Amino acid sequence: MFKRVVAMGLCAMILCAGSAFAADVNDPVASIKCDIQGRTTNNSINADYYDAYSVATVSGRPANQVKTIYAQVDISNATSGVVYATNQSTEQNKVETRTSARATRGWNQSKISVVARGIARARYTNNNVSHANKSGLTTTIGGRNLSRAVAEESTVIPASNEPDTFGNGKGDKMAAVIQTMFGHDLSDYQYISFSELWETEDLSGDLEKIKEILMDRYIGIKVGEFIPMGFLYKDSTAYTVVEQSDGSVVLSEYKLLDENDASVAAAQSEECEAETSVYLLVGTEKQAVDRALMDSLYQ
Numbered sequence: 201m202f203k204r205v206v207a208m209g210l211c212a213m214i215l216c217a218g219s220a221f222a223a224d225v226n227d228p229v230a231s232i233k234c235d236i237q238g239r240t241t242n243n244s245i246n247a248d249y250y251d252a253y254s255v256a257t258v259s260g261r262p263a264n265q266v267k268t269i270y271a272q273v274d275i276s277n278a279t280s281g282v283v284y285a286t287n288q289s290t291e292q293n294k295v296e297t298r299t300s301a302r303a304t305r306g307w308n309q310s311k312i313s314v315v316a317r318g319i320a321r322a323r324y325t326n327n328n329v330s331h332a333n334k335s336g337l338t339t340t341i342g343g344r345n346l347s348r349a350v351a352e353e354s355t356v357i358p359a360s361n362e363p364d365t366f367g368n369g370k371g372d373k374m375a376a377v378i379q380t381m382f383g384h385d386l387s388d389y390q391y392i393s394f395s396e397l398w399e400t401e402d403l404s405g406d407l408e409k410i411k412e413i414l415m416d417r418y419i420g421i422k423v424g425e426f427i428p429m430g431f432l433y434k435d436s437t438a439y440t441v442v443e444q445s446d447g448s449v450v451l452s453e454y455k456l457l458d459e460n461d462a463s464v465a466a467a468q469s470e471e472c473e474a475e476t477s478v479y480l481l482v483g484t485e486k487q488a489v490d491r492a493l494m495d496s497l498y499q
Contacts, residue, residue: 227328230260234320234332236273239356240339246307248341250275252285254318255298256332261324263293270321274421275303278313278338280443280498281366281394281427288420303341311343315366317398319419333398335364367393367429373497375432378441381487382451386439389432396430409456409478410438429497438479449489453482 235255242248254273258266274286285301303314316336323329371391378384397403397411410431417428424445431440436456443449456479 224323224327224329227261227322227324227326227330230258230265230322230324230328230330232269232320232322232330232332233257233259234271234318234334236316236318236334236336237356238275238316238336238339240341242307242344246344248305248307248344250285250303250305250314250316250339250341251300252302252316252318252336253298253300254316254320254334256296256318256320256322258295258322258330261295263295265325266293266295267323267325267327268292268321269294269297270319271297271299272319272419273299273301273316275301275314275316276427278315278366281429282443282445283421283423283425283427284314286421286423305342307342307344309342311340313338313340315339315364317364319415321419335398337362363399364395366395366398366427368395369393370429370497371432374430374441377449377490377493377497378432378439378451380493381441381449381490382485384439384451386432386434389434389439391430391432393430394428406433406436406438406456410454412478413438413440413454437482443489443494444486447489448486449494451485451487453484455480455482 233256235257236252238250238252240248240250252273252275254271256269256271258269268290270288270290272286272288274283276283284303287299287301289297289299291297305312315338318334320332321329322331370393374391375386375389378386392407392410394414397407397414403411410433413431414428421427426443428440428442431438433439433456438454438456439451441449441451457477
């Protein structure tokens with residue numbers, strides 16, 4: 201049974217600690233760019249390094265009009281979405297900030313595919329915002345022949361001009377995981393993948409709200425956590441199922457709100473100073489991971 205969340209009682213947890221950019225207005229003058237780049241190096245300790253860099257740059261407004269600027273970078277498994285390395289940087293009254301992260305994979309470990317992604321956010325003194333995100337090319341680290349213990353020159357992995365494909369075509373498999381592990385039949389729900397949300401700027405309606413959920417979960421993600429592959433949605437309800445670092449799987453249910461929804465008013469209070477949210481977390485359910493079943497989702 202789902203653990204139900206009462207909106208009014210959990211205002212501080214859901215809204216005040218929720219999206220920093222939900223229901224915000226994009227600035228009509230300024231813009232922000234996210235530049236993502238990676239570099240692989242194999243070295244004399246028989247390991248591959250993958251260094252990823254994310255740079256956030258504001259244009260259109262001077263530094264004294266930039267309240268905060270934020271950059272995030274992460275390196276994750278291109279198949280499962282588990283995060284190997286991540287870092288963030290937040291500065292005030294600056295038009296640029298940058299951050300970097302490093303993932304290491306031994307040559308004697310199995311080869312894995314990794315991808316770097318970056319996020320850029322800015323809030324201005326007029327309280328408007330700008331946001332951008334970018335994916336790097338997928339590359340492989342680890343799994344080298346140990347007899348070749350010779351350091352080679354590093355290789356630059358540039359930002360990708362190809363769409364991010366993480367989570368594409370996983371709707372039926374996600375519904376099967378939820379049906380088998382949690383007993384909920386979502387076979388008639390529509391599906392949207394991480395990559396479709398990540399790559400599409402002009403979403404509207406429920407899809408715009410689902411993207412807010414994704415970005416809220418993505419910003420500040422920690423090493424060992426898994427990126428949501430996508431969401432099943434229908435009639436202002438959305439679900440996602442995500443493996444956890446403790447060996448469990450969590451199913452999350454969200455209610456997608458409109459501005460006149462009574463639950464929004466119920467969730468507001470004088471103590472809650474955050475922006476109005478466009479969704480509420482209704483509940484979660486947790487089960488021990490079925491390894492074969494989850495692996496079928498990743499394949």
